[in-house]
Amino acid sequence: MDNMNKEKDASASFFIITEAKERLSLSEKTKKWLAANCAVSLKGKTVVVTGANSGVGFKTAETMLYLGADVVMACRNRRKAEEAKAKLLEDYPGANITLMELDLASFASIDAFVKRLEEQKTDVSVFVNNAGVFHRPGEKTADGFDLVIGTNYLGVYRLTEKLLPYLQSLPHETVYINTVSIIAKVARDVDYGDFYLSEKPKNMSVYARSKICLARYTCALAERLGDGSVRVLMNHPGIALTPLGLNAYGKTVKRLSRVFGGIFNSPEKSSLSVAYIMSHSVPDGSLIGPKKLFGGWGYPKPNRIPRRFKKGADELAAFSEGEMSAARPAEAR
Numbered sequence: 001m002d003n004m005n006k007e008k009d010a011s012a013s014f015f016i017i018t019e020a021k022e023r024l025s026l027s028e029k030t031k032k033w034l035a036a037n038c039a040v041s042l043k044g045k046t047v048v049v050t051g052a053n054s055g056v057g058f059k060t061a062e063t064m065l066y067l068g069a070d071v072v073m074a075c076r077n078r079r080k081a082e083e084a085k086a087k088l089l090e091d092y093p094g095a096n097i098t099l100m101e102l103d104l105a106s107f108a109s110i111d112a113f114v115k116r117l118e119e120q121k122t123d124v125s126v127f128v129n130n131a132g133v134f135h136r137p138g139e140k141t142a143d144g145f146d147l148v149i150g151t152n153y154l155g156v157y158r159l160t161e162k163l164l165p166y167l168q169s170l171p172h173e174t175v176y177i178n179t180v181s182i183i184a185k186v187a188r189d190v191d192y193g194d195f196y197l198s199e200k201p202k203n204m205s206v207y208a209r210s211k212i213c214l215a216r217y218t219c220a221l222a223e224r225l226g227d228g229s230v231r232v233l234m235n236h237p238g239i240a241l242t243p244l245g246l247n248a249y250g251k252t253v254k255r256l257s258r259v260f261g262g263i264f265n266s267p268e269k270s271s272l273s274v275a276y277i278m279s280h281s282v283p284d285g286s287l288i289g290p291k292k293l294f295g296g297w298g299y300p301k302p303n304r305i306p307r308r309f310k311k312g313a314d315e316l317a318a319f320s321e322g323e324m325s326a327a328r329p330a331e332a333r
């Protein structure tokens, strides 16, 4: 897990946000909301959260611990993961928290992660594909893909397809949640003829494509797996103040948050969609997240699924398979 990536260290801004906006432990308001809306115990259940060291993923891990679950934090950076685990243990001293290495920007890391889960016979009840990146122009994954598409979509696609047989072999149902974004509802749709927007690779468009593909894939997967062994759903966090936006638009986001702080969701509020899914009978393929302010703000609720998420599954499957076979690890390039 020592893949110390080149990017700016996000942990500093993470702690500024959480200290300024809320305490590290769950707020009384959240606890009340959980008691009123998600009266469920996850005792004895194991919840895996990818990207659990930061932002919404960290708060998802915390909410799951609060509800009694054991948590596996699947992270790419050991130092950040250990710091996050130590923070969680301050509030939940007896908690069962396991760290596992997972870099979604490397197919080798994804394959090794799946193998370790299988070897350790991790009894996964809930798997939250929360990890994601934004705004990394020109950067590539270990297999030669655009970093944003490669991480947010191709990485999750590979992980999911590799992991499914194991999850299906477990003697109980697993809830599998992919984190998408409201941008996937409104951004220009994918054009497979120029998937990577070679002419004008705008950061937001590339990010949006990664999430459109993920949403479309998740809808198709929910239909494909109608047998109940693995339940597939989507969540979205609205617009939350986390390192994701701060790393991309640091100064602007900070200025906006000073003036309009209240319109951003806190990472804590954004994280509650997983608790919502675990305590409500929502159909497979559902999208759960905030609904206020065009989906940017509020507590989680079922969202209407945009028609575009349910279209083009075959085209996307062909694209994804093509990209899998085009993967070229650095040593082969």
Ligand SMILES: NC(=O)c1ccc[n+]([C@@H]2O[C@H](COP(=O)([O-])OP(=O)(O)OC[C@H]3O[C@@H](n4cnc5c(N)ncnc54)[C@H](OP(=O)(O)O)[C@@H]3O)[C@@H](O)[C@H]2O)c1
Pocket: 010, 050, 051, 052, 053, 054, 055, 056, 057, 074, 075, 076, 077, 080, 102, 103, 104, 105, 106, 129, 130, 131, 132, 133, 151, 179, 180, 181, 182, 236, 237, 238, 239, 240, 241, 242, 243, 244, 245, 267
């Ligand atoms: N914040 C928003 O307004 C917003 C809106 C829509 C959707 N989302 C989605 O919500 C999810 C959580 O984002 P966030 O806002 O909480 O951002 P964040 O604080 O930046 O957290 C992202 C997490 O993903 C991890 N990650 C990034 N690349 C990875 C990789 N290659 N392998 C494994 N983990 C990786 C990060 O690890 P490091 O700490 O090591 O970088 C971090 O733990 C993302 O999927 C994001 O696209 C967020």
